[in-house]
Every structure is written in C-alpha cells, then in structure tokens.
Amino acid sequence: MFKSVLVANRGEIARRVFATARRLGIETVAVYSEADTQAAHVRDADRAVLIGPAAARESYLVGERIIEAARAAGAEAIHPGYGFLSENADFAEAVTAAGLAWIGPPPSAIRAMGLKDAAKDLMQKAGVPVTPGYLGEDQSAKRLKAEAEAIGFPVLIKAVAGGGGKGMRLVESAETFDAALASCQREAAASFGDDRVLLETYVTRPRHIEVQVFGDSHGDVVHLFERDCSLQRRHQKVIEEAPAPGMSEEARAAVTAAAVKAAQAVGYVGAGTVEFIADASQGLKGDRIWFMEMNTRLQVEHPVTEMVTGLDLVEWQFRVAAGEPLPLKQDEIRLNGHAVEARLYAENPATGFLPSIGRLDSFSLPTGVRVDAGVEEGDAVTPFYDPMIAKLISHAPTRDQAVAELAEACAEVEVHPLKTNAGFLVRCLESPDFIVGSVDTGLIGRELETLATPAEPSPEALATAGWAFREMVEREIEGQAATPWVALTGFRLNGPAAATTRLFVDGRAIEVEMGDQPSRSVHVLGDEEVVVFEGGESFVFRDHPPAADADGAAGDGQVRAPMPGKVTQVLVKVGDRVAKGQALLTLEAMKMEHTLTAAFDGVVAELSAELGAQVSEGTLLARLAEA
Incomplete structure (x- = not known):
C-alpha cells in the first residue's frame, strides 16, 4: 500500500478521500489555488501545496503543476477525485510516466469511454444495448438538424465530451433546434474544449439508472448494484438513491450484466459507473434499458452504494491501484436496506437556482445522517468552482424510512447569509410522486414552480x-425605570x-x-x-422596510450580472421592444450558461453588455423602460 497520496481536487471529495487515507495510515497531500488558501480540504491534509491562481484552468486543471506538487511533497500516488482532471487520459499517462501511482482506470479505458459517440459504437460491438440516435462525424448544423428530424422530436443534443449535464439540450421541435444546438455547442466548447455533439431519441418517461462497477488488474470485474439518479434539474442530479425503486430481479440482472460487459470491453480497472436510460412508461424492464455513457471515475453519489453494501469504495480504489485483487467476489457483495443522497448547493431556487456567493457566517448541518461536507462555518463559497457545499445521506431498512429521515435532515440545515437549496430538497423528498417511487427525469421540471417556491414562515x-x-x-x-412608557405589553383592565x-x-x-x-x-x-x-x-x-434602493431590482428595469461571469451572447440592441420573459443576453458563470430575461414588456433603453466581456457581480448590463 502507498505511504502517501496527493488528491488532485478540492472540496468534499478531497476531504472524503483524506478520511479513508487517514484510516489506512496513508499520509495526505492537498493542492490548492489562491482562492482556496483557507479551504477546509487544505486544513484537513497533512501537507498542502499551492498550485496557482483562483481560476481552475490556471490551477486545478494544470496537470504539470499537480505532478510537480506531488514530487515536492514526496507523494507516491495521485487520486483525481471527480471533475477537473479525473477523466483526462493524458494526465493519467503523465502521472505514471512521472513514476507515481495513478488511482484510476487505465488511460486506454478513459479514452474509450471519454467520447460518447465512440463509446456507444464500442458498446454496440460488445453487445451492450444503446439508445437510438446519431453518432456521425458530420457536425454541420444542416446535417444535425436533418438527423434530428429523421429521429423524430423530441430529441436530446449531447456534447460528445460532456458530463454533469453540461452541453446538453432537450429540443421539442424543429423550430427551436438551431438555437438549442448553438447554445449546446458554446457550452460544450467552454466546458470541455470540444463542441462536437451527438443526438439521441428522447425517452418521454425516462429513468436514469446507473451501475457501480469495479475492476482489478487481474481481470476480475464486479458490480455493486444499481443507483437511481432520475430526480434531476436541467440534467443535473439532485437526489440519488440505491437500490432503484421498482427494480425487479429480472431488470436488475439485465442492467448489471450489461454494465459488467461494458467494463470488460475496455479492460476496466478501478471504480467506474455505467449509466443507462430506462423507458419507465411500463415499469422497469430489462429490454427497455439502454447504455448512455460510462463515467471513468468515482461518482458524486458513491455514498449511497457504500451505505447499502457496507463497503468503502475509496479503500477499494487504493487497494486495486496498489495491485491487489478485488476485496470481494460477486457473490460476496450484499445489498442491505435503502440509501438516499441529497446534494446541498449554495444556490437560490427562487431566483432560478443562481449560485449564492460569499462567506458562511452561520453553517449548521444535521447530525442524524451521514454528511460529506466540503466547507465549514466561516469558509467562503467563491465564484470559481461548483457551488455544492455538502452531501446528506440517509440509510434505513426501508425506502420510506430513508426518504423520511433525509427530508427531516434537509429541514434541519441552517445556513446564512448564503441561500441554499435545502428547502427545495425537502419539497422534492416530500413530493407525492417521489414518495411512492414514481420518478422520472422530468418530475422536477413538471413541478418546478411548486418545488422552487419557498414556503411561507409558519x-x-x-x-x-x-x-x-x-x-x-x-x-x-x-x-430603565419600570414605567408604563417602556413596558413591552399593552395596559389592560382585564384579560391577558x-x-x-x-x-x-x-x-x-x-x-x-x-x-x-x-x-x-x-x-x-x-x-x-x-x-x-x-x-x-x-x-x-x-423591524423596518428593506432599503428601497436595491440596485438591480428587476422591477426597475435594471439587468445586472447576478455573479461574476463572461457575456457569451447579446440578443438585443438599444431600441428593441421586448416581451416579459424574453432572453436579453447570456452569461457564462460557475461552469454554466445563464440566460438573463426581461422582467416586463418594454424597450431596451440602455445596453452596456459587450460580447466576450468579463463582468463582476452587480454590473449593470442593460436597462429596460416601459413601452
């Protein structure tokens, strides 16, 4: 086993890996950017090395600096976590070339599964069922639109190199295809440096089922059962659970066998997740579940698998990377109870889930469930990285108990002054359809207004x-003297x-x-x-009305940047008449593209936003006047 490990990541995943390393007696090394100097993962590590400025492209995404940090700290191995360079085959090769152990799959497996079109072609050849669609090399807008029309709307546009819901658009009709394609390609280019896309038929009642697989260097591959990640918003997972509700033994056998076959087809070693789309219009059936993609890393939602199997997947990663065989055979892995995970974000559901940036002056999380947190009270959420601040995971003998316990835990979250999605998570977990397990990826979209609207104070x-x-x-x-003039209660002749x-x-x-x-x-x-x-x-x-001069109030017609970002589209010009809800411009921030819209019918009176400009939070971008 390794004596020391560097985690090439930050936040809760770095802290999660450190926890297992400490238990195994492995020295831990953190890397950090200038924005993370005081971050919790830096405090957790035995040693920490500065690797660059705040922007990820100048720090966490620079493989050479991470390898230099490992050498300087005397680390023997590098664990990539998830995100950043975790699925970068070139980085994996550079790590091993530097004489360090890579705690991840072989670069060949990363490359084989890294591009969705090539991966689907490989899976078809391996006998794994795949979703119907277009995987061609002709990326012209005309060809893509023609293929979409041939598939039939609705279709899903997906970035070939995508992940995490980025570079993905659902298109309902031919009329909206061109705009959706252009937006998808911009986001894909910004997130992955690759604007190529593929098309898939859109399953109208889709369930997102994924299988945790593990392989070792001795040729063995096992599965650790399935997870259901169907509760999503804009293709990003919100609630995950294991096992999948309503999963029959027949369907489970089919999907886990397909996952193992997919891993074997690429000579997989380490932890990976094979993702499937299921047509749930008639329940989960083995012949209605298709391969979507494979994530060649540990997933955000891995804790639910750990809870229902009683296993430490990070320990398995260490042991497999050290050349050991898998700790258990397939028939020794057991499924116990039910686990549910909620992702707690610093974001405001009432304002379209815009990230909430700043210092966590008050930060209290529940104690009755597992908590994997990336921050502590007094830490800051910055605009440079993903705003997920913690994961809350419940485990109970039954699904009903696990869901109820997690809802109660989310209700106990206390964060200020930043906004979080905790109340939104409570409403999701208490949704009647979710409670009975009638879940598909469109549930949040259908009930978004209800789920995103905060409850009134009781x-x-x-x-x-x-x-x-x-x-x-x-x-x-x-x-002061106890006189009627300073009393808190009114004077009465009778009654309380x-x-x-x-x-x-x-x-x-x-x-x-x-x-x-x-x-x-x-x-x-x-x-x-x-x-x-x-x-x-x-x-x-x-005890008094809020200040009436809140800059950027939508009712004043001022359109201000809700966070630091880059202007990627300017869709109007001065003098244009606009309708309430009409898109005015787009801002790329926090790895996502945000559309800023008109708050009322009016005319564009001022326009200071410039295409490509970097703007700070609160910058006036445009002003509307009543028509």
Missing part, C-alpha cells in the same frame, strides 16, 4: 421572530396582556406576536435583523 416561525425582537427591545431598555409588532420579511409587513420563548432556531444579527430557520429555509425579519 406561525411558530413568526412567534420565534417576535420573541427575538422582544429580547432585543428588553436588552435595549434594560436598566399581549403584544404584537409589525415585522417585515421579504419586503412584506406581517403582524407578529412577541412570544415568550422560541420554538425555532434563530440567529440575531445586530439590532436590526433576525434570521429564523425553518424547513431548510432562512427567513430574514426586520
């Missing part, structure tokens, strides 16, 4: 806010004395009783604001 939350302001007032008047106060939440005035004791978790900020946590949401109460 009477208990309001009473807690009232109590907090009562305490603030009492502290303020403490020491009661007091109410007018508070403001989200700009709305609410009459609140000044209660006697809190029934919800509360955080007091100075003498003006009270934050009450409830159901995964944070409600900010004030």
Whole structure:
C-alpha cells in the first residue's frame, strides 16, 4: 500500500478521500489555488501545496503543476477525485510516466469511454444495448438538424465530451433546434474544449439508472448494484438513491450484466459507473434499458452504494491501484436496506437556482445522517468552482424510512447569509410522486414552480421572530425605570396582556406576536435583523422596510450580472421592444450558461453588455423602460 497520496481536487471529495487515507495510515497531500488558501480540504491534509491562481484552468486543471506538487511533497500516488482532471487520459499517462501511482482506470479505458459517440459504437460491438440516435462525424448544423428530424422530436443534443449535464439540450421541435444546438455547442466548447455533439431519441418517461462497477488488474470485474439518479434539474442530479425503486430481479440482472460487459470491453480497472436510460412508461424492464455513457471515475453519489453494501469504495480504489485483487467476489457483495443522497448547493431556487456567493457566517448541518461536507462555518463559497457545499445521506431498512429521515435532515440545515437549496430538497423528498417511487427525469421540471417556491414562515416561525425582537427591545431598555412608557405589553383592565409588532420579511409587513420563548432556531444579527430557520429555509425579519434602493431590482428595469461571469451572447440592441420573459443576453458563470430575461414588456433603453466581456457581480448590463 502507498505511504502517501496527493488528491488532485478540492472540496468534499478531497476531504472524503483524506478520511479513508487517514484510516489506512496513508499520509495526505492537498493542492490548492489562491482562492482556496483557507479551504477546509487544505486544513484537513497533512501537507498542502499551492498550485496557482483562483481560476481552475490556471490551477486545478494544470496537470504539470499537480505532478510537480506531488514530487515536492514526496507523494507516491495521485487520486483525481471527480471533475477537473479525473477523466483526462493524458494526465493519467503523465502521472505514471512521472513514476507515481495513478488511482484510476487505465488511460486506454478513459479514452474509450471519454467520447460518447465512440463509446456507444464500442458498446454496440460488445453487445451492450444503446439508445437510438446519431453518432456521425458530420457536425454541420444542416446535417444535425436533418438527423434530428429523421429521429423524430423530441430529441436530446449531447456534447460528445460532456458530463454533469453540461452541453446538453432537450429540443421539442424543429423550430427551436438551431438555437438549442448553438447554445449546446458554446457550452460544450467552454466546458470541455470540444463542441462536437451527438443526438439521441428522447425517452418521454425516462429513468436514469446507473451501475457501480469495479475492476482489478487481474481481470476480475464486479458490480455493486444499481443507483437511481432520475430526480434531476436541467440534467443535473439532485437526489440519488440505491437500490432503484421498482427494480425487479429480472431488470436488475439485465442492467448489471450489461454494465459488467461494458467494463470488460475496455479492460476496466478501478471504480467506474455505467449509466443507462430506462423507458419507465411500463415499469422497469430489462429490454427497455439502454447504455448512455460510462463515467471513468468515482461518482458524486458513491455514498449511497457504500451505505447499502457496507463497503468503502475509496479503500477499494487504493487497494486495486496498489495491485491487489478485488476485496470481494460477486457473490460476496450484499445489498442491505435503502440509501438516499441529497446534494446541498449554495444556490437560490427562487431566483432560478443562481449560485449564492460569499462567506458562511452561520453553517449548521444535521447530525442524524451521514454528511460529506466540503466547507465549514466561516469558509467562503467563491465564484470559481461548483457551488455544492455538502452531501446528506440517509440509510434505513426501508425506502420510506430513508426518504423520511433525509427530508427531516434537509429541514434541519441552517445556513446564512448564503441561500441554499435545502428547502427545495425537502419539497422534492416530500413530493407525492417521489414518495411512492414514481420518478422520472422530468418530475422536477413538471413541478418546478411548486418545488422552487419557498414556503411561507409558519406561525411558530413568526412567534420565534417576535420573541427575538422582544429580547432585543428588553436588552435595549434594560436598566430603565419600570414605567408604563417602556413596558413591552399593552395596559389592560382585564384579560391577558399581549403584544404584537409589525415585522417585515421579504419586503412584506406581517403582524407578529412577541412570544415568550422560541420554538425555532434563530440567529440575531445586530439590532436590526433576525434570521429564523425553518424547513431548510432562512427567513430574514426586520423591524423596518428593506432599503428601497436595491440596485438591480428587476422591477426597475435594471439587468445586472447576478455573479461574476463572461457575456457569451447579446440578443438585443438599444431600441428593441421586448416581451416579459424574453432572453436579453447570456452569461457564462460557475461552469454554466445563464440566460438573463426581461422582467416586463418594454424597450431596451440602455445596453452596456459587450460580447466576450468579463463582468463582476452587480454590473449593470442593460436597462429596460416601459413601452
């Protein structure tokens, strides 16, 4: 076994790998950018090496600097985590050429599965069922549109080198194909340096089923059962679980056998995930599940597999990379209970899931479930990297119990001043369709308005806010004479004395009783604001209306950059008439393309956005005037 390992990554996956390494007595080495100088993964490691500026392309994506860091720190092996360089075959080869152990699959397997079109062709030859579509080399817009029409709408455009939902668009009709293709190609080029795409028929009731596989250097390959990752938003996974609900033994046997066959076809070694799309219109059936792609790395959702098998997949990675055989044979791997994972992001569902950037002044996560967190209280979420801050994982004997426990855990998340998707996760987990296992990849899209809209604060939350302001007032008047002029309750000749106060939440005035004791978790900020946590949401109460000069308010017609980013499209010009909801420009930020739209019908009065410009958060990009 190795004496030391460098993790070429950051955040929760670096911390996750470090945890297993420490248990095995392996020294840990972190790498970090200038933006991550004080990051939690740096504090966790035995040693840490600076590798460059904040931008990932100048630090975490520079393989030479990571290898230099490993040499400088005396590391014997490199674990890539996921994302960044984890599926870069050239980097894997450079690691081994430098005399270091690569804790990942062979570069040949990475290349074989790295391009979706080539991988599908390989799988067809290996006898693995694949989704019907177009995998051709002719990438002209005219040919792609013709192929889409031949397949029949709806179709899915997918980046050949894609992953993580990036470079993927669902197209419902021929009229919207050209714009979707151009957007997909831009995002693919920005994310992967490759704008080539493939087309797939779109399954109208799709389930996303994936199988965890493991191979060793002795020719053995096993599966560790399946996961269901169907609950997605914009092709990005939100909730994952194992095993898949409604999976029959017949369907499980078919999909796991296909996954093992796929891994064997490329001589796979290490941890990998074979992803399938299933037509769930008539339940899960073995002959209605098709290969989509293979991720040649450890997945974000690997904890649910660990929970239902009782195995440490990172330990397996270490042992296999050290040349050991797989720790267990196929018939020794058991499935126990049910596990569900939720991805906690610093983002605001109420504003289209825009990332929330800044310092985590208040950060409290639940204790009754497994928590894999990338940050701690006082850390910052920056605009340079993915805004996932933690994963919450429940495990119970039954699916009903696991889902209920995870919903309760998400409701206990307390984060401020950043916004999170915790309340959104609670509503997803409590969705009637999800509870009964009637899940497909379109569920969130169909119910998005309901799921993304925060709940109103309950009477208990309001009473807690009232109590907090009562305490603030009492502290303020403490020491003054006990006269009616400073009393908190009104004078009455009969009946109980009661007091109410007018508070403001989200700009709305609410009459609140000044209660006697809190029934919800509360955080007091100075003498003006009270934050009450409830159901995964944070409600900010004030005793006065919020400032009326909030720059960038949509109702004022000002269109401002919601975060630092690059202007990738300017779709209007000064003088254009626009309709409410019409796209005005696009901004590339946090690895995604965000569309900024008109808040009302009007005319473009000002336009300061320039194509290709890098803008900071709050920059005025355009201004609308009423028509």
